Amino acid sequence: MKVSPETAESGVENLPFSDLQQQLQVVKQQLSGLSQEKEQWLQREQDLYRYIRLKTNNMLEVIGTLPLAAEELDDDRLLSIDPIGIVTDSFHQVLDNLKQTNAELSLAKEEIQAIFNASGAGIMVVDAALRLRAYNNRGKDLFFPSVEEVVGVNFRELVCHRRQSTGECLFDKVLQDGDVAEESDFTIDDRFYHVVATPIHDLAGQIAYIILIYTDITQLKRQETALKEAELRLRAILNGTPAAITLIDPTTHRIVFANQTLADMIGGQLQEIEGHICHKFICPREEGQCPITDLGETIDKSERRLVRLDGTILPIIKTVTKIELEGQILLLESFVDISALKDEQQRRKESEERYRTLYSTMREGVAQFKMLYSADGVPSSYEFVDVNPAFEKIFSVAARQVVGRSAEDIFAVVDAVPFGLECFTRVVREQVSSEFEYEFSELNKTLRISAAPTSSGCFSALFEDITQRKKDEARIAHMAYFDALTDLPNRLLLKDRLNQMLTRAQRNNKQLALFFLDLDHFKRVNDTFGHDVGDQLLKIVADRLKNALRHCDSVCRLGGDEFVVLSDMISCQNDAVKLAEKIHATLKDPLVLRNKEIFVTTSIGIAMYPADGDDPDTLIKNADAAMYQSKDGGRDEFRFYSSNANAQALERLLLANDLRKALDHEEFYLVYQPQIDLDKGQIIGVEALLRWNHPVLGHLSPAQFIPLAEETGLILPIGRWVLLTACRQIRELQQLSGVRLRLAVNLSAKQFRDVGLVSSIRELLADIGLETDLLELEITESTLMDNIDNATRTLHSLREMGLTLAIDDFGTGYSSLSYLHHFPLQRLKVDKTFVRRLSTHPEDSAITEAIIVMAHTMGIKVVAEGIENKQELEFLVSKNCDEAQGFYFSRPLTMSQLTEKIKDNESVQAFCFFAAGDQP
Template identity: 35%
Template sequence: MHKAQSHEHEDRLRVVIEAAPNAMIMANDRGRIVLVNSEAERSFGYTRDELLRMRIEDLVPAGASPDHGLHETYLQHAERLGMESDRALIGVRKDGTELPIEIALKLIVISDEQFVLASIIDITKRVAGRAATDVAHHDALRRSILDTIPIAIIATDREGQIVTANPAAEELLGWCQQDLIGVPLSEIHGQPRDAPTDGSPALSQVPQEVELAYRRKDGSRVDVSEQVVALQDGAGEVTGFLVAAYDIAKRVEARDRVEHMHTHDALTDLPNRAALMEDLVGILEQADRDGTEVALVLLDLDHFKRINDSLGHPIGDELLVHVGERLRSWVRWDDMVARLGGDEFVVVFNDLPPSVDLTPRIEGLLSQMLAPVEVQGYDLAVTASAGGAVYPRDGDNPTTLLRHADMAMYRAKATGRDGVRWFDNTFIEDAQDKLALSGALRQALGQGELSVVYQPQFDLAKGTVEGFEALARWWSPELGSVAPDRFIPVAEDGGMILQLGEWVLRRACADLAVLQEDLGRKLRLAVNVSPRQLRGKEWLAQVTSALEDSGIEPWQLELEITEGILIDDHSDTIDLLTSLRELGVQVAVDDFGCGYSSLAYLAKFPVDKIKIDRSFVSEITNADDDAAIVDAIIVMAHALGMKVLAEGVETEVQQQYLITRGCDEAQGFLYSPGMPVLEAAQAARTLSS
């Protein structure tokens, strides 16, 4: 191409470029700008002369990659470039600000030289519009999320004034959004659920989740879980807070229900032992501050097992519910009623003046308990034994106080039930004495300190000794002679009664064989049996073994049970006694009439003989006495096909009275005290002659 023509083409190109609405820049193959138009000057802020002294890289931000803008590398791929090849790039103005641009490239050959012509469009407005659209879209999306999310969202300024809230917040609080705006967050902000004071916790810049009770518009409270997040600007300054909260009423209700179950009795809904012991700590501390006393009274229903056994546990449970309700209605509002378990209840009397006498009040409670309770058609009369301990006199902590009340309650049961006993320090001495006696008895069982004596049982019609009752005796080198009424209960409580009972049974069976051989005739042997022995699975085998080893016949053995067994034990005891009778062993009820006599029980049990308690026999002082209870027992026992033996016979008058009333046998000091086996044989000869 001729030089003139080349200049002509360049001139035309300049005219075209200058007329273009876009910034036009042409660079040679070394990246030098050789041609620009006025729009390029305006867009980049340089003059035409300044642009013509620059390289294309000067219009690209520092650090941009080589292929970012108008570099000579485009020339290497010229065949793939065209004005339609738009790219969104970033340019840099003279003042250093960045310029969003869209660029289209075209390869141009002039006088065999290659140039790249770039058409550049300033897309600042387009980008700004797109950004605005994106922001609007995101704002709409965020608003949509906030409007539909089931979590209450509240935004505040840095002073805690509410600036906006979502619909979930409106529903949670019962306020409309417009009413909430401008309201201090403290107006609806509650204290943590367990906090003792009012007021709003300070908004924290550290996100933390807490449980609160929000105040609703109608004044009601709603339990929520809340988390507060601080909102910050670009400089890190707090501009406000975002509060997220949701209703946890069901969670709190479930948790409270579980806690209630942990601290309350499932049957009566009274506080249980754990709650009692925990609350007592605070009650005793308050008593110290006020200079008052606290009384703890433990009540145990008398013979509750009878109701369960005879009428069934559902009726027993309903009775316990009625008792709990009576106790709650009887005490003052600030007193405490708890159920320890079974048929044991506790009443705690708070704020008592020093040395106040509560006995009349407790006796009034016990008399109120006697009022019949109707349960499923049954009229049930209930009595209770009560034991009390007073703080601080009888104990300085909940555990000691309860233990001492328990000691007093057992004293009340031991002295006839249906009464109240207050703790006394002698109870501890008695307990320590029993503990020492228990250790000595355990040692005595292994060292041969125990023995058996035999008291004759006299047949009133024949005038002969027909048998003996075996009685355990203990002589200790340290303690001397220990009475049975001391060591037998200790053996029961200390778990030694099974060992002691089996030893007495075997010793007595062996001694009876000696007595029979000496007297030359068959005799009966009466042996006392503990309720614990009758509950043991081994007792039947032990009886069988003792009979076989001694050679005496089953009909000669008579096992004496207490009438309490008839009341407290049913099915298992009946089964065992039935098995013994099928074996041929006789069964007698000892001390009949001194406890809870009921011939109705006798009809259910396999009983052969009744022993009238000595307390009734002792009332016979002359021949003209009318001992109605003795007469009634003899008549009714005979009607049931049972024999009758009177205990504690000491005078001829008593013997004659019993003979005239048809009593079968007698036993007592009139005939002989308990004696060793050889002396018993001689006494039998004398009495039978």
């Protein structure tokens, strides 16, 4: 409340004292309140000054300026210079600095990340809780290439859970010690790493981050392992060799290395040898007088002495070679214990007397010879040097009559060549022993001659008289293999001959017939006339069979009245029928025994290879079963073996009839399997394959009808149709696409032997207009080997026309490599049976590789058939096989499919089947 002076004066005068005191008390109270309020405002003013000064000093510290002292700037001046503006400007400066710093930090971070990514090691940063915070590209590629978001993921779950070997945790070690730790054998997924873990501490000294650097040392580990294994193998080899080996320092004469053989030879341990002076054991000399380094001697397989630890002397052959090992010249010395040789020499010396005694008293004749040579160095004869008494007795000559004379003076000469010269020349030239038998007709003796080389240009021969032994062996062998009554081969010889025939039939892809004969009612003959007459009857039957059959057929007696006839000159079932009829005709004439006529009939069972079995026991069993069917049918007839004989015979007959109509009804068609150049990966030709679309049975493969076509003779017209059709279609394809593809066509054996083959092919190519070099004829190995001379003439005639020639199914026939150079072949086709077994049968892999090498040596290209998977292809490519075909590249294509394949590609260079991959 404000009081004016006027009022106050009037009031004071007029107011009573008590009231005045009361008002004075109120004024005092008001003044006291104003004084307190003033002190509060002053206190607030000082607080404001201190606050502004504190904040200003803080900002000055941030921007790098010393704080303001009170004596430098009082409070009034502090306010007058606008501290708020100073603060504002400072903040702007700080913000600008922070932006620049952030930009620099961002650039530094990118540079650091680039450096991390450029590192060949995997780098990762984890925090103290083992969460991944940063990583480089190498680290991601090593441990989590397919995971996108990994920052913040527990590192142990991300990486360490895949570790294959456990050990002390590297994180725990770093967290416990607070220092750098490393692990030199960290293994994950079969790879080895060298890991260095480095902790990063914060301002409080606590571990904030751990930097992990993973260096892939897998290759180094493998190299170390390989080196250790090589060292172990080398040491094992050195310790296992029969020769003692040591390395000697030529300067100090100390043994640097010794193998276990030397330790065994000396009779001690390696530690008793290595580091010692070599003169203590080897070539004992005065210390310091080394024969090599000090005396200048040259030791090359010289005989020396070896001192064993027990003081005994061991004779050795020593060889010394200077080598450089890690920059140091060392002596490599090897020793061979010749004590056994010395002992042997002594024993040999002692045995010479015994040998001389034996030489003079032995029953076998012995002769020493010296080879004689012509002027041009060719062995021409041999001269007698010495003979023993037994030789004199065998040849009825005295030693003085033969010693010093040449072979032609003593032995018979055939075609101007002394007896045994070829064999004896090989013995001398190749230094090998040889043995052969020779029948000296003038002596009426058979001798076994064993020749062996002696000294240079000399040899010895032992002559053993085996005349009686040969007679005994022949008699025993005959008794073992021939029937005592009929003198026919018995069951044992039958098995042997049947095995041989089966081998030939399998090799030549031919048939074989086994006839099982049983005389009808033979028991009645024995019961009526006695066993003597029965034996006579069996002899007569045996003689008739031997005389009636061809020399290539075999007649055997199994026992009793059972006989077996073997024939591998069978091309079809009809041939077997003719032979069975001939057997019946041979036995139909009556026999006269004891003035009585006896009529003989026989029941015959026939088993054919391969239809009825492919081993002797099966064929004999099935033929025996067929023979009983013949007896059940009324006897005196023959039956072919078949589990369902009538159904099979009917089916075969119907199929043969249909085959005769197939050409006229145009039921045959061709497919083409591409052939690939393995070097370029491109198609270079096709093989024509025949198929039959039977009106009832559907599509038939060649295996189902070609054998029947060969038996019936239809293979010739069918083969001509295949050749004509394939050439015409390939010519049309060439005209359509401009692509020159080689055409491969198989020739059957009958086609190849056809005398008009060459002229017919010449006319065919001229009519169609197909270039001769585009036609390749494939002939099986067995066809070529059937008649080598005729085959060679035919092949040369075809080759002169410009045709390409290939040998098909190589390895399934004779496999006679020595005859290949006779034939003008350009290609050799490895049979698919070898290709299919490349990964499972090492012997087939080795045979295939040998065939490729052999063919290339003779300038012949190799084609592999039947490739069905990538493994077979990779093997053949690695062995430099030239060409291939099979389902891996393409199944056989019809002409329309092949045309589309060609038309879809701009050129043959782009027509590649490798992109097909592993197709079935």
